[in-house]
Amino acid sequence: MPELPEVETVKRGLTKNIISKKIKSVQINTDKLRYPIDKAQLLSLKNKVIKDIQRRGKHLIIILEDNLQLIIHLGMSGVVKIVNTSEYNKIKHDHIILELSDDLNLVYNDPRKFGYWLVNTNKMPLEHKVLAAHGVEPLTDDFNAEYLISKLKKTTRKIKQTIMDNSIVVGVGNIYASEALFDSNILPTRASNTITKKEAERLVTSIKKILDKAIAEGGTTLKDYKNTEGKPGYFTQQLNVYGRANQNCYICSTKIESLVIAQRNTFFCKKCQR
Known part of the structure; x- marks a missing residue:
């Protein structure tokens, strides 16, 4: 998607x-x-x-x-x-x-x-009804650690589910949620209300960084996506965990693991992420 x-x-x-x-x-x-x-x-x-x-x-x-x-x-x-x-x-x-x-x-x-x-x-x-319930844009100043913590402390949902909730922060999809959680060293299975302010600061920084990098590379093409000129996105070559189950982590060489969270495939390194 x-x-x-x-x-x-x-x-x-x-x-x-x-x-x-x-x-x-x-x-x-x-x-x-x-x-x-x-x-x-x-x-x-x-x-x-x-x-x-x-x-x-x-x-x-x-x-x-x-x-x-x-x-x-x-x-x-x-x-x-x-x-x-x-x-x-x-x-x-x-x-x-x-x-x-x-x-x-x-x-x-x-x-x-x-x-x-x-x-x-x-x-x-x-x-419009399809837009009215959207949360903040992740690449704006409105998306910051204070805002994120205020949302996380209210829920025990897994952190990956929360950052993919469009009513909280809009547009952080499955690929980039896995990548940002890896970049910020946070396990996707952590309960949202256990995330500390320091971890929230890292996560916000990682989400912004990963999205900016992906935009610079024209997005990620796994199957169907092409830009308006019919060209694929090249961020696929920079994915650290997404789609890499059973391959070695680039940081520690531990095998990347996968599981399903809220019906979405999720990828992580159990050594690098806590």
């Missing part, structure tokens, strides 16, 4: 290519993604100019004129591509195509169809 670094990479690619472009046509090739598609609302975007691209957690928000916003979630396998209109050839799972001015197409491809496209007419996009 594309996580915050992957969505941020897509956002930057869109910002570079489609700001000020007009939507010339909207082609819809499916009735349903995760939710049924409101075709009338999507078709109403024709002739609207794209004013800005924002990100909230794992959501892309395309700001259009006339107080319209297009909220996109990539789901498990969604890919947003920018291709030249004159060179575009439709392939399987190209579900939505926006033809833009200046010979550009924005194409949404999603084999598993767990993503969604929602048109919002509220002047305040962050009040």
